[in-house]
Amino acid sequence: xxxxxxxxGIKKEIGIKEKKEKGHTIKxxxxxxxxxxxxxVKIEPTKILYREKFDKVKxxxxxxxxxxxxxxxxxxxxxxxxxxxxxxxxxxxxxxxYFKLINEEKYLNFIVEVFEKNNSTCYVEIATFKNYDNxxxxxxxxxxxxxxxxxxxxxxxxxxxxxxxxxxxxxxFLLKMLFKCILRELIPIEFYFLEKPLIVFNNFDMSIxxxxxxxxxxxxxxxxxxxxxxxxR
Numbered sequence: 001x002x003x004x005x006x007x008x009g010i011k012k013e014i015g016i017k018e019k020k021e022k023g024h025t026i027k028x029x030x031x032x033x034x035x036x037x038x039x040x041v042k043i044e045p046t047k048i049l050y051r052e053k054f055d056k057v058k059x060x061x062x063x064x065x066x067x068x069x070x071x072x073x074x075x076x077x078x079x080x081x082x083x084x085x086x087x088x089x090x091x092x093x094x095x096x097x098y099f100k101l102i103n104e105e106k107y108l109n110f111i112v113e114v115f116e117k118n119n120s121t122c123y124v125e126i127a128t129f130k131n132y133d134n135x136x137x138x139x140x141x142x143x144x145x146x147x148x149x150x151x152x153x154x155x156x157x158x159x160x161x162x163x164x165x166x167x168x169x170x171x172x173f174l175l176k177m178l179f180k181c182i183l184r185e186l187i188p189i190e191f192y193f194l195e196k197p198l199i200v201f202n203n204f205d206m207s208i209x210x211x212x213x214x215x216x217x218x219x220x221x222x223x224x225x226x227x228x229x230x231x232x233r
Contacts, residue, residue, distance in 0.1 A: 011192075018167050031198050033133070040151055040154040040174075041157050043159070044167060044169075045162045045164040046167060048123060048166070048168070053213070055072070056225060072211050072219055075081050075210050075218060075232040076210070076233050077210055077232065078198075078207045079206055079229070079231070082231060094205045104183055106228045106229050106230050107206070107208070107230065109184055110228045110230055111176070111191070114193060115193070116172075118198075121169070121190040121195075122175055122193055123191075124158075124168075124189055124190065125192070126167060126187065135158070140181065143184050143186055144184075148180060151173060151177045182203045184200050185202075188202045196221075197217065198212055198221060
C-alpha cells in the first residue's frame with residue numbers, strides 16, 4: 001500500500017491495483033500524444049465566408065485590406081514598441097535574417113495562444129497556392145525548417161486538387177508552419193479567427209497588421225502580445 005495526500009487534504013492509501021491503473025492511464029495519454037505528433041494533419045478546403053464576420057464588408061474584392069482597415073480598429077503587431085526611425089540603430093537589425101529568426105518564437109507563441117483562445121480553429125486565405133509550380137514550391141521549401149518541410153509537402157495533394165483558396169486549420173503545428181511562411185515573407189496568407197474576431201494580414205519586416213471587430217478585443221489580444229514580449233502600435 002502507498003499513502004498519498006488526497007484533494008481534500010486527507011491522507012489515503014492507494015492499493016497496488018489502483019496504482020497500476022493510474023500508471024496505465026498516464027502511459028495511454030503519453031502514447032496518444034506521441035501518436036498525434038506522428039500524424040501530420042492536412043489542411044481542409046472550406047466554403048465558409050469568414051470575411052463576412054466583419055459585417056460592414058459588402059464588396060469583397062482586391063481592396064479588402066484597405067477597406068477593412070478603414071472600417072475597423074487596427075494595430076500593428078511588432079517586436080518594437082514604437083515605429084522605428086529610418087536612421088535608428090534598431091532598424092538596421094531588420095536587415096539581419098539571424099535577428100528575425102531568433103525573434104520568431106515570440107510571434108509563434110502569440111499566434112498559437114490566439115489559436116487556442118479561438119477554439120483551436122483558424123481560417124486562412126492562400127490565394128497564391130492555387131497556381132503554384134515546382135520552382136515556387138522549392139523556393140518555399142528551401143526557407144523552411146525540416147519539420148515544416150514535411151508538413152508543407154503533406155498539403156500539396158489537397159492544394160493541387162482544388163481551386164478553393166479558403167482553408168480551415170485545426171492543428172497548431174500546421175498553423176505554425178503557415179505563420180512562418182508569412183514571417184519569412186514566403187507566401188501571402190491571411191489568417192481569420194472568428195470566436196473573438198481578428199484578421200492577421202501579411203508581414204513585412206516582422207510588422208504584422210491586425211484588424212479587430214471591436215475596440216474591446218484590442219485589449220484582449222494586447223495582453224496576449226505583451227505576454228510574449230510583443231507590442232501593439
